[in-house]
Amino acid sequence: MAEPLTVPSLTAGTAFVLRPWELSDLPLVREASEDAYIPLITTIPSPYSDEAAQVYVRRQWEQAATGSGYPFVIARVRDRRPVGSIGLWLKDAAEGRATVGYWTAAPGRRQGATGAALRTVTAWALHELRLARLHMLIEPWNDASVRTAESAGYRREGLLRGWQRIGGVRRDMLMYSRLDDD
Ligand SMILES: CC(C)(COP(=O)(O)OP(=O)(O)OC[C@H]1O[C@@H](n2cnc3c(N)ncnc32)[C@H](O)[C@@H]1OP(=O)(O)O)[C@@H](O)C(=O)NCCC(=O)NCCS
Structure with a gap:
């Protein structure tokens, strides 16, 4: 098992903060569980139940405790409302690579939350954690x-045909990446 990780709190622009998951974030899990797409690409439970949502939050803690990665909640500074999630996943960290995943629930969209979160996690991962390459599939x-x-400086590399099953259908995925010297 890899070393346990401590998820830090990070400022994301002036309007958002990234922080560890809390059991008080169940309303965010509920919003995400009602989205048509988020449950297909994450382990967000759908349909929602308090019990399943607590299991989800505890799983995020477990991911950090087992060294799998850093799961963050994106919260608004103004009222501390949790609006979304971003994670940095370290399966290939020994090779200098990490994967980023993100979602923001419908009520918090188009307000710059995910863009700010991604720019923050990207700078932190490249400069503080000294990873060489970050990527995501879209x-x-x-x-x-x-x-x-x-908006966070990631570049399109190519189309991976029939890469993975989402919602029971094999999907093509675009690979986006950002390198430490981009
Ligand atoms: C994709 C997603 C995370 C964007 O979150 P968001 O908080 O609304 O994004 P932001 O407000 O930070 O916007 C970031 C950029 O995307 C643009 N954008 C956001 N929503 C958009 C939309 N529906 N259509 C076109 N552009 C959009 C913004 O204009 C902004 O661009 P800019 O920096 O050039 O102005 C959100 O729509 C989502 O959670 N979708 C479902 C889950 C998902 O697809 N996750 C990613 C899987 S790869």
């Missing part, structure tokens, strides 16, 4: 995610 139709990645 479905070609997902303009919102493509724009979010590009």
